[in-house]
Amino acid sequence: MNHGQRTIIAAAAAAAALVLLGGCGSVEDAAEGSSTTSSGTRLAVVATTAEVADFVRTIGGSDVTVTQMIKPNVDPHDYEPTPADIQAIGKAAIVVKNGVGLEGWLDQTISSAGFKGTVVDSSQGVTLREGGHEEGEGAQEAEAHDPHIWHNPLNAQTMVANIEKSLATADPAHAAAFAGNLKTYTAELDKLDADNEAAFARIPAEQRKLVTNHDAFGYYVDRYKLQFVGSVIPSLDTSAELSAKQLNDLVAKIKATGTKAIFAETSLPPKSAEAIATQAGVKVIGGADALYGDSIGAEGTPQGTYLGAERHNTQVIVTALGG
């Protein structure tokens, strides 16, 4: 054994000792002040959707590194994982998913990555809505559950509680920090819910009518007692298209119910919504006012967090319906 080999082995042993000591927190805490390489001791988590990634960042804080697979304003229903995603999953301790069948592409990706860690289904314990609306009685639609669970802040509370539990199990040394973050965030979700309730309470019940781009807002509609009139893509995913008859029916329904607007979504092209709005003689709420149906905003913007995106949605909807 020459000197170089001995040095490498000594360095490896020192690194292993650091990893072991890192579990108690003291080495890591000391390293944080003086070095930028302390990420080596952080829990590596891959999160699928923008919402779930935001939850993991919020609960994990500086004790986890989060790789978010689906970028802001990208449609999660037909997402195609990248080689970088597979690489990140291969190195992760935990993969957190939304669940309820939203990430149909995930199992294949996980097996490609040879991932042996824990997959956390953040939807565990959420009461699911049945899929399929009266517009689409297709056999496959009737079987599905609605995956857009996060649009009810109480469901989001369940999701972050599941995430906190998994982080604490994987990294017990930081369990107290995770629990503290969960407590703070749960209170913020309570406030979001109360503010949403208060905002809709100012709009007469008969004006609370929603036409959206796809069926993303079922849990929101249920929670805040809105009337769901229909959607441009009458489906829980984003692949369906209205038939000519369905299109005419939706236009007729918008007119008959006195619905004021169609809400576009940030992750979907507004074209069909605009065509229907023109026929029905109503406006499309889009552009900067488009709703965050399947995503949250770009990082660093006010809508770049779950809370910011949800507050944007309620503000836009209430303004359009109440005006």
Ligand SMILES: [Zn+2]
């Ligand atoms: Zn969706």
